[in-house]
Amino acid sequence: MDKKSIRAEVDRLKQDFEKLCSDGKVSTEMRTIMNSMLLIVELILAIFLEKKTRKDNKNSSLPSSQTDKDETAKSSPGSKGKGKEVSGKITNVRTKETVTIAKAETCDVCGAALDQTPCREHERRTKIDIIFEKVMNHVDAEIKECPNCTATVKGDFPEDMPGPLQYGNGLKAFAIHLIISQMVALNRVQKQISAMIGTVISEATLLKFVWRLYQALEKWEAKSIESILQAPSIHVDETSFRVDQKNHWIHVYSSGGTTLKLLHRKRGKEAMVDLNIIPRYGGVIIHDCWASYLSYDHCGHGLCGSHLLRELTFHQQPG
Missing domain, CATH: 3.30.420.10 (Ribonuclease H-like superfamily/Ribonuclease H)
Incomplete structure (x- = not known):
């Protein structure tokens, strides 16, 4: 028995039932019940026996891990990397853009002055570069002697500067990105940051960046669970x-x-x-x-x- 024979048998039963109905041998209630049952049988045949479309994560609740690879997981022809090229723009960057006018002051052919000649159009050429900028913020706290009681008084430092030397969140985020996201070895991270700021950061300090992030995320996780509950x-x-x-x-x-x-x-x-x-x-x-x-x-x-x-x-x- 296959789906064709099942379909033929269902069609035969429908014809026999319609003949009984036309002969007046089936009550109205029974006719309604049988029509409903035949409709259900038709749906079962269409869905489970005759449907050829395969379920995936776009037309069913099946997760991506249990379906075939989609277009985003396929390599483009000629590429050596894995995955499809990601489209869209990265927005979490700071761009410093300048426009300089290259003036046409004299004619290259006859040497005539073009200072008063209006510009007809522009031709643009662009250069994109990356410049790593080292930012140092010094805070000098005043130290004074009170003329009244001769006590030594010192100005207050910002809360994020508890010691003589500290590193900013931008540098910490860059180091954590290299260590955790890119899985770069600690000694290579040291060399990379040293080339950028001229200072060698110890491996213990780099690991401390990661540990403090873990502690901060642990507190955030506990608060988030309570918020969700x-x-x-x-x-x-x-x-x-x-x-x-x-x-x-x-x-x-x-x-x-x-x-x-x-x-x-x-x-x-x-x-x-x-x-x-x-x-x-x-x-x-x-x-x-x-x-x-x-x-x-x-x-x-x-x-x-x-x-x-x-x-x-x-x-x-x-x-």
Whole structure:
């Protein structure tokens, strides 16, 4: 038995039922029930037997990790790098742009003066360069002797300058970016920064930059969890992430302007229990109808509109 024979059998049953209806041997109630059942059978055939469109992350709730690679993961012809070229502009940069007028003062052919001749148009040439600028801010605190009691009084330094020498947030961010994001070795980071500012920063100081960021993020994470737990509704999801060549999962919890991403080895309820956010939450969770979320009946549930639209897209596609 294949889908063609099933379709032929369903068509035969429909013809037999229509003949019974035309002969007056079927009541109105029975006719309504059978028409509804035949409609359901038609839908089942169309969706599960005759549908050829494959589900992916654009027309279903399947995550990207369980579907074929899309266009953004494919290399362009002739390129040696992986992935498709990213389009768009980077906006978090500071650009210093100048325009200089190269005046045409004399004619190159006859030598006539062109000072009073109006300009007809311009031809532009552009040079783009990067100049690393070392910024040093010195604060000199006044030291005075009180004429009344002969006490020594010193001016107050800014709160972010607790010692004789400190480094600014821009330099710290650059060092952390090289160490964490680009995974550059510490000695190479030392040489890179030394070439830019003329000062060698010890490896211990570089690691301290990373440690202080970790401490700041730990405090932010605790505040964010409390904020999410108090929100009337939160959006939850999970996506795969490779760690040491093994598949892990990033669990996402977001509400308003707060988005929290937590890494766990598991995807399902075991991870949700360990992360301990949903078990303590009493509002409404918006998700993709995954069974692990629906297992929590102490909170409300809402289905993600994007996932519903993807499912509708799949059922609307021909073939």
